Amino acid sequence: MAVPSRGRGVAGWSGPGEGPSEHALAWATRGFTVALRCGGVAAAIVAAAVDDGTGISRTWQLAVFGGLVVWAGLFSVTVARRGLTLPLVAGDTAAVSLALLAQPRLVPVSAVVDETTWAIMLAGTAVYVALLAAGQVTGLLLASAVIAAYMTGVPAETSQVRSLIVQAVGVSAIMWLLRRGGRRADVIVADRDRERRQAMVEAARRADERTYRSQVHDSVLSTLTMVASGAVPADSPGLRKDARRALRVMERFSGDALDGDGAPVDLSERLRGLIADQSTRVRVDLVLARGGDAGGIEVPEAVAVAITDAAAEALRNVARHSGASRAWVRAEQDDGSVTVTVLDGGRGFEPARVPAARHGIRYSIVERMAVAGGRATVTSRPGAGTGITLRWPRG
Structure with missing residues (x-):
C-alpha cells in the first residue's frame, strides 16, 4: 500500500485558506x-399531481420525477458522508437544469401563464443550493446556468424569470456579507490566539527559570556551601552523590537549553524509538524524506522532546479513537525547518466540535509545540481520516 502524502484524504473542498468561519458556515x-433539495422535489411532485395534465406527458413526468427522487436521495446521503463538495453542487445544478429543459413535456402552458408552475419552485431551490454551498463566483455561475435552463425550457412567456434573478442577486449579496464578516472575525480570533500563545510561551520560560533557580539553590549552592565550610569530608560518598546531582542540574538547565538551543540531537532516531515503543494495536510506518535518510534530522533537545511527545499523543489518539489499524509518521527537513506529520485513515472527526474539556490535542499537541517555538495543525473530516502536522520553527 502506498504511503499517503501529507494531508491526503482530509483536506476540505474550500482549500487550505479556509478559516473557522467558513467551516462553521459550511456545517450550518x-x-x-x-431540506431544500428534498423539499423542492417533493413540492414539485405534489404540484404536478394536481395539474390538469393538458398538453403534457405523464410518462415523461414519471420518468423525470423518478430521476429527481433518486438524485435527492443520493444528494442527501453524500452530504451526510462527505459534506457539500463542488462536484456534488455542480451535479445538483445539472440534474435540475435537465428537468427544466424538458418543461414543454412536463408543464402545462396554462400553469406557466397563471404563474403556478412547479418548475419555478424547483429552479429556486437549485439557485439557493448553488449560492449557499459554492463560493461567490462559482455559485453565481451555477445559479446563472439554472436560470438559463429555466428560460430555455419554459413553454410560454412568464415574469417569474425576474424573481429567479432577484433571488440569485439577493442570496449572493447575503452570502458575500456573511463570508466577509466571517473572515474579519477569523483575523480577530487569530490575533487573539497569537497573543495568547506568546503569553503562554513567556509563562513557560519564566516557569523554567524559576525551576532552574530553585534546583540550583537546592543542589548546586548547597553542595558548594558544604565544600566551602568543610562540614563534610571531601571524600564523603554523600558529597560525591550530591555533586553528581548538581552537575546533572547544571547540564539540564544550561543557558542554551533555556534559550531553546542546546546541543542538537537526531530527531529521526527519537521517532524510531517512539514507534518501537508503540502498542501493537496499530501498525506505524516511518517515512523520512529530504534530509531524514542522509544525515538525520538534527534539532535542539527541547524541540526533539516536544515533537516526539506530541507525535506520541497523536499516535495514542489513533489507537484510542480512529478505529484504524495503520498509521504513518512522515518527517522531513527543508531550509532549516522540520515537519513531522502523523496520518491515519480512520473514521476522522470534526475538530471544531471537540469539547473544550478534551485536553489531548489542545494541550498535549498544540500548546506543547507552541512552547517549543513551533506550531501544530489538525486536519480531519468524518470518514476521511486525520492528519496532524508538527512544524518547527513556527512557519
Whole structure:
C-alpha cells in the first residue's frame, strides 16, 4: 500500500485558506441544502399531481420525477458522508437544469401563464443550493446556468424569470456579507490566539527559570556551601552523590537549553524509538524524506522532546479513537525547518466540535509545540481520516 502524502484524504473542498468561519458556515448550510433539495422535489411532485395534465406527458413526468427522487436521495446521503463538495453542487445544478429543459413535456402552458408552475419552485431551490454551498463566483455561475435552463425550457412567456434573478442577486449579496464578516472575525480570533500563545510561551520560560533557580539553590549552592565550610569530608560518598546531582542540574538547565538551543540531537532516531515503543494495536510506518535518510534530522533537545511527545499523543489518539489499524509518521527537513506529520485513515472527526474539556490535542499537541517555538495543525473530516502536522520553527 502506498504511503499517503501529507494531508491526503482530509483536506476540505474550500482549500487550505479556509478559516473557522467558513467551516462553521459550511456545517450550518448542510442540513438546509438537504431540506431544500428534498423539499423542492417533493413540492414539485405534489404540484404536478394536481395539474390538469393538458398538453403534457405523464410518462415523461414519471420518468423525470423518478430521476429527481433518486438524485435527492443520493444528494442527501453524500452530504451526510462527505459534506457539500463542488462536484456534488455542480451535479445538483445539472440534474435540475435537465428537468427544466424538458418543461414543454412536463408543464402545462396554462400553469406557466397563471404563474403556478412547479418548475419555478424547483429552479429556486437549485439557485439557493448553488449560492449557499459554492463560493461567490462559482455559485453565481451555477445559479446563472439554472436560470438559463429555466428560460430555455419554459413553454410560454412568464415574469417569474425576474424573481429567479432577484433571488440569485439577493442570496449572493447575503452570502458575500456573511463570508466577509466571517473572515474579519477569523483575523480577530487569530490575533487573539497569537497573543495568547506568546503569553503562554513567556509563562513557560519564566516557569523554567524559576525551576532552574530553585534546583540550583537546592543542589548546586548547597553542595558548594558544604565544600566551602568543610562540614563534610571531601571524600564523603554523600558529597560525591550530591555533586553528581548538581552537575546533572547544571547540564539540564544550561543557558542554551533555556534559550531553546542546546546541543542538537537526531530527531529521526527519537521517532524510531517512539514507534518501537508503540502498542501493537496499530501498525506505524516511518517515512523520512529530504534530509531524514542522509544525515538525520538534527534539532535542539527541547524541540526533539516536544515533537516526539506530541507525535506520541497523536499516535495514542489513533489507537484510542480512529478505529484504524495503520498509521504513518512522515518527517522531513527543508531550509532549516522540520515537519513531522502523523496520518491515519480512520473514521476522522470534526475538530471544531471537540469539547473544550478534551485536553489531548489542545494541550498535549498544540500548546506543547507552541512552547517549543513551533506550531501544530489538525486536519480531519468524518470518514476521511486525520492528519496532524508538527512544524518547527513556527512557519
